[in-house]
Amino acid sequence: MSLLIAVPNRDMTKLQILLSDALPEILIEIWPEIVDPLKVEFVLVWNPPKNLWCNLPNIKAISSFGAGVDGLIKNEPLPNAPVARIVDPKLADDMALYVLGQILNFKLRLNEFHVKQQKKLWQPKRAHQTSKVGILGLGQLGTKTAELLNLNGFEVSGWSRSEKKINNITCYHGDEGLIEMAKSSDYLVCLLPLTEQTKGILNYELFQHLPNHACIINVARGEHLIENDLLKALDNNEILGAILDVFQTEPLPKDHEFWLHPRIICTPHTSALTSINTIVEQIAENYQHMEKGEPLINLIDAKLGY
Amino acid sequence: MSLLIAVPNRDMTKLQILLSDALPEILIEIWPEIVDPLKVEFVLVWNPPKNLWCNLPNIKAISSFGAGVDGLIKNEPLPNAPVARIVDPKLADDMALYVLGQILNFKLRLNEFHVKQQKKLWQPKRAHQTSKVGILGLGQLGTKTAELLNLNGFEVSGWSRSEKKINNITCYHGDEGLIEMAKSSDYLVCLLPLTEQTKGILNYELFQHLPNHACIINVARGEHLIENDLLKALDNNEILGAILDVFQTEPLPKDHEFWLHPRIICTPHTSALTSINTIVEQIAENYQHMEKGEPLINLIDAKLGY
Numbered sequence: 001m002s003l004l005i006a007v008p009n010r011d012m013t014k015l016q017i018l019l020s021d022a023l024p025e026i027l028i029e030i031w032p033e034i035v036d037p038l039k040v041e042f043v044l045v046w047n048p049p050k051n052l053w054c055n056l057p058n059i060k061a062i063s064s065f066g067a068g069v070d071g072l073i074k075n076e077p078l079p080n081a082p083v084a085r086i087v088d089p090k091l092a093d094d095m096a097l098y099v100l101g102q103i104l105n106f107k108l109r110l111n112e113f114h115v116k117q118q119k120k121l122w123q124p125k126r127a128h129q130t131s132k133v134g135i136l137g138l139g140q141l142g143t144k145t146a147e148l149l150n151l152n153g154f155e156v157s158g159w160s161r162s163e164k165k166i167n168n169i170t171c172y173h174g175d176e177g178l179i180e181m182a183k184s185s186d187y188l189v190c191l192l193p194l195t196e197q198t199k200g201i202l203n204y205e206l207f208q209h210l211p212n213h214a215c216i217i218n219v220a221r222g223e224h225l226i227e228n229d230l231l232k233a234l235d236n237n238e239i240l241g242a243i244l245d246v247f248q249t250e251p252l253p254k255d256h257e258f259w260l261h262p263r264i265i266c267t268p269h270t271s272a273l274t275s276i277n278t279i280v281e282q283i284a285e286n287y288q289h290m291e292k293g294e295p296l297i298n299l300i301d302a303k304l305g306y
Numbered sequence: 307m308s309l310l311i312a313v314p315n316r317d318m319t320k321l322q323i324l325l326s327d328a329l330p331e332i333l334i335e336i337w338p339e340i341v342d343p344l345k346v347e348f349v350l351v352w353n354p355p356k357n358l359w360c361n362l363p364n365i366k367a368i369s370s371f372g373a374g375v376d377g378l379i380k381n382e383p384l385p386n387a388p389v390a391r392i393v394d395p396k397l398a399d400d401m402a403l404y405v406l407g408q409i410l411n412f413k414l415r416l417n418e419f420h421v422k423q424q425k426k427l428w429q430p431k432r433a434h435q436t437s438k439v440g441i442l443g444l445g446q447l448g449t450k451t452a453e454l455l456n457l458n459g460f461e462v463s464g465w466s467r468s469e470k471k472i473n474n475i476t477c478y479h480g481d482e483g484l485i486e487m488a489k490s491s492d493y494l495v496c497l498l499p500l501t502e503q504t505k506g507i508l509n510y511e512l513f514q515h516l517p518n519h520a521c522i523i524n525v526a527r528g529e530h531l532i533e534n535d536l537l538k539a540l541d542n543n544e545i546l547g548a549i550l551d552v553f554q555t556e557p558l559p560k561d562h563e564f565w566l567h568p569r570i571i572c573t574p575h576t577s578a579l580t581s582i583n584t585i586v587e588q589i590a591e592n593y594q595h596m597e598k599g600e601p602l603i604n605l606i607d608a609k610l611g612y
Contacts (some may be wrong), residue, residue, distance in 0.1 A: 093459075094433070100458075101410030108407045113573045114420055120565045122557035124574040127400070151400075151457055152406075251428035259426045267419045268430040 003042040006031040022284040035144040046071045053079050070194035087276040089265040092144035098271040099145045100150040116283045134185030137192035157181045194221040207233035215241045219271040222247040245271040309348040312337040352377045359385050390602040394584040398450035403578040405443035405451045408549045440491030443498035444470050463487045488515040499609040500527040513539035521547045525577040528553040537585040551577040
């Protein structure tokens with residue numbers, strides 16, 4: 001039997017070694033090197049290459065390579081098998097800390113001062129007097145982030161598809177709730193799962209409802225943001241800045257306008273990285289569940305998207 | 307009667323207007339424009355110019371322009387009058403937030419990514435796995451900063467001249483305590499008052515006790531740091547970086563090595579700025595206390611230095 005790692009464009013050799021140690025009885029293969037396609041039963045996958053599934057008729061379980069599952073369905077629909085994802089308990093803490101760090105960076109003008117330092121300019125300026133944060137998405141990551149910001153004195157609101165109640169967080173839902181929250185957000189943080197409904201949610205229409213001093217933070221998926229709408233909103237001074245950790249195309253292409261835009265801060269998808277040990281543990285556990293015919297841990301509804 | 311503002315090299319006209327509104331019965335003057343030196347009874351002062359005091363024989367009260375009082379005694383000793391300082395209750399909150407923001411900036415490598423963004427380099431890197439903070443000085447600012455870092459999951463130690471006990475903070479004191487704390491500090495934050503004992507406390511000998519990945523943060527006074535010792539420690543890889551908001555000479559001179567050092571982050575003394583409204587309120591209150599012969603608020607021992 002075999003477990004296939006199908007994560008194109010990334011070096012998976014370290015993970016292969018660790019999974020071979022954890023599951024010594026089976027073969028761990030890295031796409032496209034497959035000894036016998038009929039023996040592949042478990043696939044760990046992100047951005048599946050074309051025609052991956054049609055050559056693998058005996059799949060019994062699939063796991064996303066990360067917390068999101070939007071990278072699973074790229075070219076073809078998934079085979080009929082249960083789908084799990086990796087849930088790293090530290091991921092939400094890391095994400096919350098990244099968002100807090102970036103908000104403080106913006107509020108305290110640390111990037112502005114960094115640019116001035118490079119020009120040897122001593123120009124003191126008071127911090128932005130902004131403290132209202134609106135969070136799109138109140139799942140595990142959104143809730144944790146909301147709680148951490150709240151603990152640090154920020155006034156936090158959150159928006160989700162269905163109605164929610166969280167202590168000390170003003171909760172909004174639905175289309176009207178989205179606009180209402182935007183109106184009073186100094187910082188708008190996207191932590192939504194990527195679905196047909198949330199794709200392009202960060203668009204020009206929404207930006208127009210934000211205060212002019214607002215800053216957009218996208219740490220979810222590049223496809224949540226209409227990139228040209230962001231440039232237009234910045235040019236028209238509808239918003240003040242943007243902090244982006246995710247992009248439509250990653251790595252961000254060299255000729256992309258975001259790289260050198262003075263009011264856009266880019267980081268290379270580092271807001272929350274799943275630890276390799278967590279991946280190995282959860283994949284090994286789910287392989288054993290599959291073998292015993294037990295339900296997978298961290299099972300998701302691939303059609304719903306989360 | 308007159309209140310003299312003696313804060314050279316800063317525009318004090320706005321403060322003069324606000325103080326004139328608050329104390330309409332007296333003259334508010336800005337050094338060196340003094341109508342009658344014999345009438346000056348109250349002096350609000352920072353970095354007093356030479357021979358200030360000898361021409362003002364009738365001083366009944368002095369106030370520092372800020373929270374520190376080290377800027378009071380520059381050229382001559384102070385006249386024999388009670389000395390107060392400005393205590394802005396928001397100052398400690400602002401300072402704590404600045405230190406948290408800079409530590410997160412360093413931990414999450416936000417400045418590194420900013421430099422890479424300018425070069426269009428997509429190079430993901432995990433955050434520093436550092437969480438131990440040592441704080442020099444456990445007064446109002448140090449304690450508040452320690453508490454905020456603690457709340458955000460950092461492991462916080464503090465050092466003070468005399469023994470202290472604070473919940474959840476490992477407290478050190480004395481020369482041995484200083485070295486012991488340094489040994490286990492990923493971040494070493496200076497929030498000490500400037501006195502003869504603390505001048506130059508951030509020196510090469512201390513840096514040698516820090517871990518090689520450590521980062522120094524000085525938000526107290528430029529004179530706490532031996533600037534050449536910092537350069538030597540960075541060159542010798544005894545420490546990893548430094549974040550400085552205060553300098554021996556401010557503004558930092560154009561030819562200073564700190565400006566373009568790749569491992570030093572400089573901000574222009576903005577970590578905690580006293581609000582002008584707080585200054586007006588407390589000066590007006592202390593002027594009235596002086597008139598009625600009541601003790602000043604926020605009185606300090608000018609000889610002790612705090």
